[in-house]
Amino acid sequence: MSAAVAPAGTGTGGRGSRPARTARTRAKLFEAAITLLGERGPAHVSIDEIAAAAGVSKGTVYYNFSSKADLVAKVLESGVDLMEERLRTIPDGSDPVDRVADMVGRALEFLAEYPSFTRLWMSEMWRPSSQWHTELTALRDRLLGLIREQLHAVADAHDVDPAVPVDQLAVTLMGSAMFAGLSRDTHGPALDRDTAVAVVMAAVRGWVRG
Known part of the structure; x- marks a missing residue:
């Protein structure tokens, strides 16, 4: 594709x-x-x-x-639209932790499929003077909202470490997935999909107690 x-x-x-x-x-x-x-x-x-x-x-x-x-703003928005669509199609019914892992896997698949978008997103997202800072912040918040929703479901179903704020965990999860996707594209597929998901999910599984 x-x-x-x-x-x-x-x-x-x-x-x-x-x-x-x-x-x-x-x-x-x-x-x-x-x-x-x-x-x-x-x-x-x-x-x-x-x-x-x-x-x-x-x-x-x-x-x-x-x-x-x-044009750049529309490219960024369309990429997030497509990723959000994929992340919203996770089936209900499974354990919330598994749904988060499914979300991470889908995000990594998207980033591997669209490496140019991944590079553009990462380079502009972390550039303080980016011309598209306002648009990027809004798009980032959309994705973080999806992640937080799933993490709250985990907290409702499991005993979790109260010292770990959900908002910060969501940021960590998103950043880890983005960095893993960019690293695999730039430096080669050192990790297969399942291993990459396991690495990114380590923070979530450590958050769940027992």
Whole structure:
């Protein structure tokens, strides 16, 4: 599968319809943008390069996005939309700890499938002066909300260490998964999926007592 993050809401209409062509054009732009942005960072990628990589004119880029900053923001939002969709499909009924592990596994699969998005997310998330700090904070909070929801379910079902704040554990879990995903992409798959999940889950399993 392509390493691009498809924009949210790009459903197609009838064959040859303008909505369908627009959706395909936006998908090509996102594919080109996420690859270049993930490899070199937004500051080192121009609209001309994105247009050339997508096989469209520069005017087409500006027809779909008001600016490069708008394009980057939409790429980040669409990646989080896709990850959130995957994390929300975890089936109910199993032990909450197992559901958290399932969430971690799905997150790692997503990060492996979209390595360029992972690099872009990590580089901009930890850059204090990022132009997209406000957008990234909101997107981060969305993902943390999902993690906290699952951790609260663990706390309701198990005896957990009260000295460990759920909010901080959620941040640790998210950061560990992101770092593991980036490390596997950058330095090779040193850990298989199950081992990577076990490593990331160590903090949660240590939190549960007995």
